[in-house]
Amino acid sequence: MQLKHASVLVIDDDPDVLTAVRLLLKPKVREIVTDKNPENIPSLLGAKKYDLILLDMNFKSSINTGNEGLFWLGKVKQLHPQASVIMITAYGGIDLAVRSLKEGASDFVVKPWQNEKLLVTIEESLEQHGKAPGRRKASQPEEDSIPVIGESEVMDDIFYKIKKIAPTDANILILGENGTGKDLIAQAIHRQSLRKDKPFIKVDVGALTESLFESELFGHKKGAFTDAREDRTGRFEAANGGTLFLDEIGNISLQQQAKLLSVLQNRQIQKLGSNDPIPVDIRLICATNVPLQELASDSRFRKDLIYRINTVEIMVPPLRKRGNDIVLIAKHFIKVYSSKYMKALPELDNRAIDKLMQYHFPGNVRELQYTIERAVIMAEGSCLTASDLIFSPIESVSSKVQQEEDTNLENLEKNTIMRVIEKHQGNISRAAKELGITRTALYRRLSKYDI
Known part of the structure; x- marks a missing residue:
C-alpha cells in the first residue's frame, strides 16, 4: 500500500509526540487520527479499521502491568488481527520493543527519531500490510535471535556447563555484569532442555514495584484491586x-x-x-549483576532463597575478558545490521580490529552491538575503519575496570590518549591541551603508539 492512501492511528500520551507525528504525516497520508488515551483503542478500532497504528510502549496512567505497550498491542491484535502496528519506545525500552515483534508488532521506532527513518519504517510496514501473517522480509533478520558466540576458553567452560545442566531441572543462577548476555545463556539452556517445546517466560523482576510484583508473577482475579478489570494469568502460570x-x-x-x-x-x-492454590511446574533460571558475595548478605538477600535458586551457578565473563570473541561478535553484528539496513557487507580493517581489542567495553556485548549498528549505518566505504567505531558516551569506566586493565604504564598512556582524542572528535589542539602536553609531543606519542 502506498503511504498517500493510508489511514494512520497514533496512540501516545505525550502531546508533543502526537503533534510532531501529525505535522509530519498529515501532508503525506490520506488520514491521521491521534489520541493520548489508550483506553480509547477499543472504541477507535470498533468505529473503523486503520492501515497502520503507531503505539507507545509506556503510558503515564493506564493498565498497571509495567508493560503497557504490550498489553495494548495484545488488545489491538484481538480487535484487528491483521493490523500493522509500529511500537514507539525510548532507548531504555528496546528489549521490550524487540519482544513486541514476537507478539505481533511489525516494527518499532526509538525516541527521539529522525523523520526520514520514521517514514521509511512506516512505508516498509505498509508494504508488508496484507501479506501472510508472521511473514518477514528475508533482508531483515531478527536481532533478538542472537546466538551465544565465543571460542575463548572462558566461553568453552560455559558451553560445557550448559550441555551438562540443560537436560536437568536444576535451578540456575547466572551472574555477570550488565550487557554480558545473561538472557542469551538462559535461552540457550532452555533450548537444550527437555522443556524446549514449552514456554520460555522472561520477567525483569527488578523493575516490578511492590504493588505489581504479586500480580505480575502470580496473577489476579477480577476485582482483586481497583484496576483489576479482568482475570490475569501470572508469569508462573x-x-x-x-x-x-x-x-x-x-x-x-x-x-x-x-x-x-x-x-x-x-x-x-x-x-x-483467590484462596485456591494452583500447582505450577517450572524450571527456574535467575540472573543478577550483583556479585554473589555482595548478594549473600542477610540485610540484602535471604540466604535460604539463594540456596533455593542457586543449585548451579554460571558466571558470564565481561567482554573485555573474552579476547578474540570481541571480533567474532562484532562480525556477527555487522552481518545483522548490513542486512537490516540493506547495505553492502563491509569488512573490519586492521585498525578497527585493534581499536575493538584495546577498548574496555564497560557496556559489554550490548555496547558492542550498538557501536556496530551505528558504524554500519554511518559508514561510507566498503570497510569499517577505526574512525567509524564511536563508543557510547553513556558508559563510564569504573575504577575496578581501570585497576584490572591499566596496570601497564604504556597501555595506560595509549588508552588515555585515544579516549581524549575521541572525546574531542580528532581535534589535536584540544586533546593536547587537556592532556597537558604540546601538539608536537602528542604527535610523537601518536607515532609511537601507531594511533
Whole structure:
C-alpha cells in the first residue's frame, strides 16, 4: 500500500509526540487520527479499521502491568488481527520493543527519531500490510535471535556447563555484569532442555514495584484491586511446563523475596483475590549483576532463597575478558545490521580490529552491538575503519575496570590518549591541551603508539 492512501492511528500520551507525528504525516497520508488515551483503542478500532497504528510502549496512567505497550498491542491484535502496528519506545525500552515483534508488532521506532527513518519504517510496514501473517522480509533478520558466540576458553567452560545442566531441572543462577548476555545463556539452556517445546517466560523482576510484583508473577482475579478489570494469568502460570527466567533478581526487596521463596518451596501459587492454590511446574533460571558475595548478605538477600535458586551457578565473563570473541561478535553484528539496513557487507580493517581489542567495553556485548549498528549505518566505504567505531558516551569506566586493565604504564598512556582524542572528535589542539602536553609531543606519542 502506498503511504498517500493510508489511514494512520497514533496512540501516545505525550502531546508533543502526537503533534510532531501529525505535522509530519498529515501532508503525506490520506488520514491521521491521534489520541493520548489508550483506553480509547477499543472504541477507535470498533468505529473503523486503520492501515497502520503507531503505539507507545509506556503510558503515564493506564493498565498497571509495567508493560503497557504490550498489553495494548495484545488488545489491538484481538480487535484487528491483521493490523500493522509500529511500537514507539525510548532507548531504555528496546528489549521490550524487540519482544513486541514476537507478539505481533511489525516494527518499532526509538525516541527521539529522525523523520526520514520514521517514514521509511512506516512505508516498509505498509508494504508488508496484507501479506501472510508472521511473514518477514528475508533482508531483515531478527536481532533478538542472537546466538551465544565465543571460542575463548572462558566461553568453552560455559558451553560445557550448559550441555551438562540443560537436560536437568536444576535451578540456575547466572551472574555477570550488565550487557554480558545473561538472557542469551538462559535461552540457550532452555533450548537444550527437555522443556524446549514449552514456554520460555522472561520477567525483569527488578523493575516490578511492590504493588505489581504479586500480580505480575502470580496473577489476579477480577476485582482483586481497583484496576483489576479482568482475570490475569501470572508469569508462573504462563510458564507452566516450561522455563521461567527471573532477571535482575538481586534487586528485589526482602518482602518480595519471602513471597517468592514460599512459592518455590510449595510449587504452587495463589492469585490475588483467590484462596485456591494452583500447582505450577517450572524450571527456574535467575540472573543478577550483583556479585554473589555482595548478594549473600542477610540485610540484602535471604540466604535460604539463594540456596533455593542457586543449585548451579554460571558466571558470564565481561567482554573485555573474552579476547578474540570481541571480533567474532562484532562480525556477527555487522552481518545483522548490513542486512537490516540493506547495505553492502563491509569488512573490519586492521585498525578497527585493534581499536575493538584495546577498548574496555564497560557496556559489554550490548555496547558492542550498538557501536556496530551505528558504524554500519554511518559508514561510507566498503570497510569499517577505526574512525567509524564511536563508543557510547553513556558508559563510564569504573575504577575496578581501570585497576584490572591499566596496570601497564604504556597501555595506560595509549588508552588515555585515544579516549581524549575521541572525546574531542580528532581535534589535536584540544586533546593536547587537556592532556597537558604540546601538539608536537602528542604527535610523537601518536607515532609511537601507531594511533
